[in-house]
Amino acid sequence: MSMNYRLTLAHINDTHSHFDASLVRLKVQLGQRQFSLASHSGGYPRIAAQVQRLRAEAELNNQEMLFLHGGDSFHGTLFYSHFKGQANARVLDYLRPDAMVIGNHDIDDGNATLANFIAKVSFPVMAANMDLAREDLHKQPRLTPLANLLRFDNAAGIGQPLIKPFYDKQLAIIGITLDQMKRVARPDPDTEFLPAFDTVANTIKQLQQQGIRHIIVLSHLGYDMDKCMADAVDGISLIVGGHTHTLMGDFAEFGLPCVPYGEFINGVPVLQAGKHAEALGIADIAFDADGKVTQLNGSSCLMLDRHFMLSGDTPATEQDYRDATELLHQHSGILWDEQDEQLKELIDTEFHPALRSMEQQVIAMVPRTLAHTRLPSQRLPHGSEIAPLVSQSMYMAAREQLPNLDFALHNAGGVRQSLEQGEVTFADIMGRLLPFELPLVCYEIQGVHLKQVLESAINEATNNSVIGTGAGSFPYTHRLRYFYDGTQALGHRLVKLELLRDNGDWCEVIEQQSYIGVSTSYTTSGKEGYDALLQAQWQRSLTDITLPGAFIRMLSHDDIPLEPAIPMVNYISHRNS
Template structure:
């Protein structure tokens, strides 16, 4: 018997209810154009998923729609409604299951619990141990019936069983076991080893005669591949966390990897970020749950009317040729949308955010790119993160004149800052959506070196298994030189401080320096453990991360242009 499944999936949507601006490169008759369009958004996803459901029903074929985690944060729709708008919109989409991502628990258990209580679909984290959580506390997760967590009595993760032709299909949702290092769950919430939880749960399922097993993962692309290699019995992994776009989009200039890359016979799927793309896979399994056929792609959902720009003006024929090229690509869908869902967003949630979207704070003379890690195109890394660090420094120095430097993690900045007008909504909703307090501290030079090396090691998986590239450090008035080829403990080969006289001075190991970071990094998250060696820490009153940047934008003498590089990085992979 053939076991066929249509599988639609999204991940890391980060409250992007609306379509997002995307830029593609298009080659037409030896002329290269930049194509600007909008892609995705929940109303477009809803229309495509409904169409897939209808097609599957007509063909008497099973269909699933899954969310790979990180629904929260990212736009004003979250900043204003703290997950309640996400619950309303996602419940309309009606996924078969969603796994908990790190940003879904960034504001603690209660915010996540309020979300889960309002949705009708299962929310999963098979390795989340809530045995120590008090059931009567406000915002408890454990009592929620649609939360599938770790089952302490059986020693396995709770799973979802779905009828699947003449048998059953199981879905296991698993999230980061390093959650406490990257997010802010309540102290009574533990996360168990993900691989071990999946392996034990699969063993149990196999004993029950269940062989078709989907792992819904928020571990990230590389970890998903390791999971596929190390744990037998998985049919397919549907992932998230690393914003990995799968499909063949190289001709459009988009970074991507092949769709459904197979490891140990297990396809690994992911669909980019920000609801820009919908993954659509057609799968066929054998009776033992092994995938025998897979076709599909992540699919962009583009405006039918787009903008072409280049060295020469685009003609009508260029637009026709571009449209034909897009129509022929298997990863391009169009802008059909669910009007009812659009009306819900427009009427119930948009009025509260529209005034912030319209409040212009500044003009950006050119796009300031954000990348978490340095690259060949951006050898000193992000252009916007150092400016965010500068804003932290300026805001903190008003209260603490002895301040020496600012230090911020790359993951605290969420995207590039596009050329043109910058609104309050751009900052609060998209660029800096985490409303984190600023914390000053005094730290010895030796520990400051440790912080920087540890954060970079974590970001690049250099001799350690890191938590993702978000830990990479960006600074203001602190200039470091990192050589990843050196032994651990010796990779910061030079560290300098810019003083008020305009000169750079070597950091002295025994001396003490005063810095400012967010409450996230000063709590030792993501490789910033050495900040816990500070002599003291002091939260600043009435200053948050986005607030500091907004305040800097109001200064007439501040130029929104790339700062003098403070990141000098040599990768261990270049050797």
């Protein structure tokens, strides 16, 4: 009789400190009419309730259970901005994940904040390709002494796996993170990140030599890279991922961008569960004795309010609400708002009081929702509606100190979400929209290098002829208008670049002429394709101005319209060559 190797898997990723449920908007078709359905989904108390239910069911059925976090717990709300990871440690330790991989935003504030977090949690935190061989022995806190950090083992030449009993076998989990970490985050200089695929492959070889065939890779590489890894590295049973906020499941009928759950690549399922703790991935998985997945049933699951709002061209009736409720009940990816009351009370009593004044401080009214997308799309051909306004705020704040300023330039990843219609609070800006308190930096740069910056950042964002670092590098500007044609040869894709003068005229940027710009300290350090900014003739940090602070100042001016101006982004799709 063959052994039944079944696993109940729950997984989250890119939760970004969203302890509370998040507002989501779905489209629902009821007969001939379409409605917008507004609800809240997820949050840690609802996730806790579902994970507890799954653990109880697995135990009742004598079935193994894992709960995994695909990285990026930090940043995103005031829970992180105010408590700097200590609230994350408290809440995540309550959830008791079996393992979490380190994401790029988990080390965005350097090693010390991450080390303090790891020291406070009882579960394994993983990054098999994090090399600490050269860690400074004199600094405090250090990562090397932390027993629950599973990292690169220099003596063995492999990543440290987490090995757990699995029926009459053993199951290994390898946590792997971005090998481009220094280009997208801010780890300490003494910390290296080794090639991800090679680290996974070498670790698997040693595990197989020990007779271990059931191998899960817990990844913070992103959806596309996970698929490449599944194709390129032999011996992986399953990949549970994060980084790209990819919602998996059948949610197209609700108007949500999604891909099929558990896509098989080279026989290896790839899983991810969206973002911001809005969804919980739940899968029932069967393996054979050699670690191959033979069956996978599951979905990312939204956890919605039982009482939601419907809006449309005509008012919704009671029957419409009943029909919408029935439609949601029938969907395999919809759960409801059961929550762990103890965790809810912990969040409400230990963390919310310190944030309440910021959550109640209204800065402005937004007349309509301003959408944020990192890349231009068919719906938004000029890209984000909110990112150019953020660039405008940087320009306005910096010009007070530098009257001859010419332009502002910001990366898409520095803006974290859309700005919803209605009241905007201090917490909305500092905690959610612009959670990175980055200083503004002015610089003088020649036109030739400015062109290189823009093309390089776009190429990186779209993986056009280069191996990019993600769509977050896509550039948004103020008073700088560019025309990019991705079908042209590398180095010739920025076909036009113009600067807006104070007299209202657009003038072509001249390669040998110098211009003065403002960006954040992140982009001026050459991250994510912005290397050419290091060619600046000078850089100067501005005093008392941060990115969110500049935007809050602009919102405080009643006479500044919160509408995107003339499009600065003119984009022809790339060719992926």
